[in-house]
Amino acid sequence: MGKLIYAANVSLDGYLEDETGAFDWSEPDEAVHAFWNEHERGIGTSLYGRRMYETMRVWEDDDWLADEPTVVREYAQIWRDADKVVYSSTLEDVTTARTRVERRFEPEAVRQLKADSSADLSIGGAAIGAEAFRHGLVDECVLLLYPVVVGGGKPALPRGVRLDLELLDQRRFDTGVVHVRHAVRNA
Numbered sequence: 001m002g003k004l005i006y007a008a009n010v011s012l013d014g015y016l017e018d019e020t021g022a023f024d025w026s027e028p029d030e031a032v033h034a035f036w037n038e039h040e041r042g043i044g045t046s047l048y049g050r051r052m053y054e055t056m057r058v059w060e061d062d063d064w065l066a067d068e069p070t071v072v073r074e075y076a077q078i079w080r081d082a083d084k085v086v087y088s089s090t091l092e093d094v095t096t097a098r099t100r101v102e103r104r105f106e107p108e109a110v111r112q113l114k115a116d117s118s119a120d121l122s123i124g125g126a127a128i129g130a131e132a133f134r135h136g137l138v139d140e141c142v143l144l145l146y147p148v149v150v151g152g153g154k155p156a157l158p159r160g161v162r163l164d165l166e167l168l169d170q171r172r173f174d175t176g177v178v179h180v181r182h183a184v185r186n187a
Contacts, residue, residue: 001114001115001117002044002045002113002114002117002118002119002120002121003114003120003121003139003140004047004110004114004120004121004122004123004132004137004138004139004140005043005120005121005122005123005138005139005140005141005142006122006123006124006129006132006133006138006140006141006142007039007122007123007124007141007142007143008124008129008142008143008144008156009023009026009028009143009144009146010026010143010144010145010146010156011025011026011145011146011148011149011150011153011156012145012146012147012148012149013149013150013151014155014156014157015150015152015153015154015155015156016126016153016154016155016156017150017153017154018150018151018152018153019150019151019152019153020153021153021154025146025148025150026144026146029173029175030069030071031173031174031175032144032173032175032177033069033071033072033075034071035144035171035173035179036075037071037074037075037078039142040075040078040079040082040122041078042119042120043082043119043120043121043122044082044083044117044118044119044120044121045082045083045084045085045113045117045119045121045122046079046082046083046084046085046121046122046123046124047084047085047087047110047121047122047123047124047128047132048084048085048086048087048123048124048125048128049086049087049088049124049125049126049127049128050086050087050088050090050091051125052124052125052128053084053086053088053091053094053099053125056079056124057094057095057096059075059076059079059080060076060079060080060095060096060097062076080096080097080098081098082098083098083099084096084098084099084100085099085100085101085102085113086099086100086101086102087101087102087103087104087105087128088101088102088103089103089104105128105131105132107131107132107135107137110132110135110137111137114137123137123138126154126155126156129157129158130157130158130159130161133157133158133161133163133184134158134161136186138184139183139184140168140181140182140183140184141157141163141165141180141181141182141184142179142180142181143156143179143180143181143182144177144178144179145177145178145179145180146176146177147175147176147177162186163184163186164184164185164186165182165183165184165185166182166183166185167180167181167182168181168182168183169181
């Protein structure tokens with residue numbers, strides 16, 4: 001059985017992106033990128049909302065990767081090797097391999113996906129992540145807290161949901177980014 005892991009880059013005041021939709025403040029350096037590579041190696045299936053999928057699908061294309069550092073090229077291959085499920089009622093078609101669209105987020109289908117998986121699953125995107133939290137599907141949270149306060153925007157964690165957490169791991173990067181990994185005790 002796989003665990004469902006919510007993973008995100010987050011401002012210190014708790015946002016995925018600022019009020020304009022920007023998240024340039026969370027561009028990883030090589031050490032943080034290497035951390036995400038290691039994390040993603042254990043993921044067999046990634047669950048995305050439409051907007052997160054549209055952001056992530058750049059990893060399917062090799063054109064821009066030629067001059068990038070090895071750690072960035074490695075991430076592209078890791079991302080391509082994982083299965084992807086995109087939850088969207090508006091997305092007509094997907095443009096990446098190993099990807100399927102589901103029109104609605106069905107909690108029971110996600111529970112079955114977890115039960116049938118030999119690898120962990122990740123979930124990314126504020127709206128779809130909030131749904132997973134509300135239905136008690138998230139087993140762990142992996143957050144990279146960036147040393148920036150953006151003052152508002154898209155919250156990383158759902159409003160109106162109580163989560164009791166247990167700290168499993170932590171790490172500080174030289175840039176001031178802090179990794180925290182928590183188990184969701186009431187999942």
